Amino acid sequence: MEMIPQESVTMKACILRVCCCDLLVCDLCTSQQVLVHTPDACCFRAGERVCITYSGAMTNSLPPQISATNVERMCGC
Secondary structure, eight states: OOOOOOOOEEEEEEEEEEOSSEEEEEETTTOOEEEEEOTTGGGOOTTOEEEEEEOSOOOSSSSOEEEEEEEEEGGGO
16 A cells, blocks of 8 residues: 655644643634644743644644644744
C-alpha cells in the first residue's frame, strides 16, 4: 500500500497560557481556543504570537487539540 504524504497546516495564534508540554492559544483567523501539544512549550510566554505547524488533524473536543510539529515566533513565519 502506498503512503500519500499529508501536507502540513500552519496556524497563526496568540498564546493564552503555557503549561509543561502544552500551549493554550487563540487562533488569530477563527478566534477559537486550541490546546497545542509541544515539548517546546516552556520556550514561550503568554501574549506571544506564534506560527504553529501541525498535520491538520484536530480533535473534536473542547478545546480542540493538536500536536505541533513546529512552533516559532510570528516574525519567523
